[in-house]
Amino acid sequence: MRKIKKFSAPEPSMRRLPAYLHVLSRIFKENQTFVSCTTISRQLRLDPTQVRKDLALTGIVGKPRVGYPVEELIGNIKAFLGWDIQRNAVLVGVGSLGTAILGYQQFRLYGLNIIAAFDRDPAQIGRNIFGVNVYPIEKLPEIAVRHQIELGIITVNADSAQEVADLMIRGFIRGIWNFAPKPLEVPNEVVVENALLSVSLGVLTSKLKQIESNRTS
Amino acid sequence: MRKIKKFSAPEPSMRRLPAYLHVLSRIFKENQTFVSCTTISRQLRLDPTQVRKDLALTGIVGKPRVGYPVEELIGNIKAFLGWDIQRNAVLVGVGSLGTAILGYQQFRLYGLNIIAAFDRDPAQIGRNIFGVNVYPIEKLPEIAVRHQIELGIITVNADSAQEVADLMIRGFIRGIWNFAPKPLEVPNEVVVENALLSVSLGVLTSKLKQIESNRTS
Numbered sequence: 001m002r003k004i005k006k007f008s009a010p011e012p013s014m015r016r017l018p019a020y021l022h023v024l025s026r027i028f029k030e031n032q033t034f035v036s037c038t039t040i041s042r043q044l045r046l047d048p049t050q051v052r053k054d055l056a057l058t059g060i061v062g063k064p065r066v067g068y069p070v071e072e073l074i075g076n077i078k079a080f081l082g083w084d085i086q087r088n089a090v091l092v093g094v095g096s097l098g099t100a101i102l103g104y105q106q107f108r109l110y111g112l113n114i115i116a117a118f119d120r121d122p123a124q125i126g127r128n129i130f131g132v133n134v135y136p137i138e139k140l141p142e143i144a145v146r147h148q149i150e151l152g153i154i155t156v157n158a159d160s161a162q163e164v165a166d167l168m169i170r171g172f173i174r175g176i177w178n179f180a181p182k183p184l185e186v187p188n189e190v191v192v193e194n195a196l197l198s199v200s201l202g203v204l205t206s207k208l209k210q211i212e213s214n215r216t217s
Numbered sequence: 218m219r220k221i222k223k224f225s226a227p228e229p230s231m232r233r234l235p236a237y238l239h240v241l242s243r244i245f246k247e248n249q250t251f252v253s254c255t256t257i258s259r260q261l262r263l264d265p266t267q268v269r270k271d272l273a274l275t276g277i278v279g280k281p282r283v284g285y286p287v288e289e290l291i292g293n294i295k296a297f298l299g300w301d302i303q304r305n306a307v308l309v310g311v312g313s314l315g316t317a318i319l320g321y322q323q324f325r326l327y328g329l330n331i332i333a334a335f336d337r338d339p340a341q342i343g344r345n346i347f348g349v350n351v352y353p354i355e356k357l358p359e360i361a362v363r364h365q366i367e368l369g370i371i372t373v374n375a376d377s378a379q380e381v382a383d384l385m386i387r388g389f390i391r392g393i394w395n396f397a398p399k400p401l402e403v404p405n406e407v408v409v410e411n412a413l414l415s416v417s418l419g420v421l422t423s424k425l426k427q428i429e430s431n432r433t434s
Contacts, residue, residue, distance in 0.1 A: 012229060014423055018415040022398050044400055081419040082426030096317030101414070103313055106398065110418060150425070175425045177418060181239050181323065183261055191428070193421035195414065197318070198235045201327060201394060204410035205299030206231055208367070208392045211408070 013054045014081075019044055020055070021077050028070050036067035083110040088149045090173075092118045092164045093156035094127070094134055097179060101153060103130045112151065116143055120160075137167065144171025151175045158182040165192075226297075230271045234294050236261055237272070241291050253284035300327040305366045307390075309335045309381045310373035311344070311351055314396060318370060319347045329368065333360055337377075354384065361388025368392045375399040382409075 023043050027035050037055070041048040055068065058076035062068045078084045091098055094117050101107070102114060118137045119125060127134045135143065143149070152168035154161055154176060161180035168176060169186060176192045178184055184192050240260050244252050254272070258265040272285065275293035279285045295301045308315055311334050318324070319331060334351045336342060344351045352360065360366070369385035371378055371393060378397035385393060386403060393409045395401055401409050 009423070011420065014420055015416050018413055018419045019400065019411065022413075023400065080423060082422030082424075083419070085422075085426070087422070087425075096313050096320055100313030100317055104414070106415065107418065110415060111422065112418065151421070175421050177421050183236065183240065191421060191424045193417055193424070194236065195417035196235055196239075197321070197412065198323065198327060199232050200410055200412035201324065201329065202235045202298040202300070203228065203231055204368070204392050204394050204408060205302075205304070205328065206226070206297060207299075207408045207410070208304075209299030209302070 009057050009080075013057055016044075016046070016050075016054050017058075017077050017081055020051070021074065021081075024070055024074050024077070028074060033070055034063070034067040035070050035073070037062070039067075078110075081110070086111050086113050087151050087175075088147055089114045089151035089153060090116045090118065090140065090144060090149050090168075091132070091153040091155060092137065092140065092168075093154065093160075094119045094124050094129055095155060098153075098155035099129055101155060102132050114153070115147055115149070137164070140164075140167045141171040144168065144173055149173055151177060153177045153179070154184075155179045226274050230274055231298070233261075233263070233267075233271050234275075234298055237268070238291065238294050238298075241287055241294070245287050245291060250287055251280070251284040252287050252290070254279070256284075295327075298327070303328050303330050304368050304392075305364055306331045306368035306370060307333045307335065307357065307361060307366050307385075308349070308370040308372060309354065309357065309385075310371065310377075311336045311341050311346055312372060315370075315372035316346055318372060319349050331370070332364055332366070354381070357381075357384045358388035361385065361390055366390055368394060371395045371397050371401075373397055 020040060023040055037048045037052045041051040058080040060068055060073050060076045089112055091101060091114055102117060114132055117129060117132045117134045118140050119134050120137045124134050125136050149171060150173065152173040154164050156164055158180050161178065161182045162184060165176060165184045165186060169190060174190055176184065176190060178192055178194050181196055186192055237257060240257055254265045254269045258268040275297040277285055277290050277293045306329055308318060308331055319334060331349055334346060334349045335354045335357050336351055337354045341351050342353050366388060367390065369390040371381050373381055375397050378395065378399045379401060382393060382401045382403060386407060391407055393401065393403065393407060395409055395411045398413055403409055
């Protein structure tokens, strides 16, 4: 029996791919058909060797002295990220962050099809936010099953996050995008990605502090 | 001359530290004074060896069979992330995402002191959002200099992001937290952290896709 590698790509590489996609989309709009590693790496201030390795993960093959075919590379990155498939999603918690995500058109290009939102606040229920209706939270499992929802987005506060995750699991949701600063307990077959905004803040402030201590040392 | 290591810690480790902090804060509230690596790793589903290595970066020393002193560990992680220093910040773009960030109380605990917000929309100017006043964008450099602003948060769309970054640089802002899906051009001494929400979505969807292809292969 061959051992199944669950996640084959290193996460730092996976995390760089969406930035490549942004750069490539602009290059594609400018009607360029080929792009070099160096061009991409310069725009993102990355090491060209690193960029080459990351792109190789998607199965793309570059031509010597010409570079990568732009359209094919975009397709490969999207496929690698799972953005070539439309997935039905629901969002729970229509506060500012939830509203921001509902309004972010870009996510549709990444296959994220949010078909319903939920909240516990009666004042929110029945609203339509960027084309998405808001339902009472209790309806989640039923609606999730009926519409074969694959992804659940949690934008409630930390105290309610586990409860919301439990409802998503009852609705057979397989992937949870969790913005609440709270680790979730889920069955093994459910994938959770914690989108902690504080992680990104920490990267910034720790770099600033590092620079400061280098200056004074 | 000794070579200055600009950023000494590996970014994946830095990215895990905020999650440790969340777990430790809860443990601290429960009045526990010591915590083991295993307890932390179990709650976050990480490898205990990895957790030990990450924590060692902060300079903490654990006691055999007792673990780490919780309060000291919290202090060390905060110091490592640069969250032991208050930094004045401004935010540009008070749409849904900007509003969400202004309202996120947690950031104050991380030293982020947002003292002013800016927008280009006349309807937004003069508003007070979660205690922060909204000023016209042109005022940014002047206000940034006067209040010694260190951090700038960009929550405008991709098309306006570079222009906003340029204003921040004119105001001598040294760290930019960029939520716009656009790489910024800044002088070498300015630190930029791109908080692309799509990065986190990509990690989730690529894992789901990987699982699906393992099932069918």
